[in-house]
Amino acid sequence: MAQIRTVRLVDDMTGGEADETVVFGLDGAVLEIELSSGNARALREALAPFVVAARRAGARRTGRRAQSGGSRARASAGGVEIREHNRAVRAWARDSGFKVSARGRLSAEIVAAYEARAAEPETKATAARSRPRKSGLRNEPSSAAQSGTPSSVQFSG
Structure with a gap:
């Protein structure tokens, strides 16, 4: 029946x-x-x-999605764009004289300088202006680090 x-x-x-x-x-x-x-x-x-x-936090994987890997496939699609963006920021930061690690979060100061540079046409004068003078970006601790305020940004999809 x-x-x-x-x-x-x-x-x-x-x-x-x-x-x-x-x-x-x-x-x-x-x-x-x-x-x-x-x-x-x-x-x-x-x-x-x-x-x-x-900000996004690590998700717990439970139920059908954890067994099938469904959410992992969706999460990795946006992760590609984020990784490419972070690679571009790191390359620009190194070329511009910033001290930046190969892995981990990018500091808010570096991301802000990169975005400010991206907002203007690239010239030698623009590149020089987008680099801070004697700020906390090279070897000195930033004001955010001195105050105990977190100063890093992570992009998520």
Whole structure:
């Protein structure tokens, strides 16, 4: 005997019909909630200022995605662009006289100088202006390091 089973999503906030399941994390917990399109948009809009200010952390791999490697494949697609960007920043920094490690985070000062350089047409005068004079970028500790404030930036997709 053939059977047809229908799954109906119910909006966890209103009890009405839901259009999607939203997965998000908070305080180390991965949460799911079924929401209508309007409620999903409202949740994303409410979290947007916090998401913009946050940084990505290592994700816990649980359930089907961990077994299939599904999230790893998606994460590596954006990682290629990030690695290429970081390579370009490191190459520019070395060519411009900055002291930069081969691996690890790029300092905020180097990234800011690279972005300022990228915003202007490259000339010898521009290159000289984009390099700070006697700042903390070469051998001296930066003001951020002296104050205990983290001064590194990591790009994530």
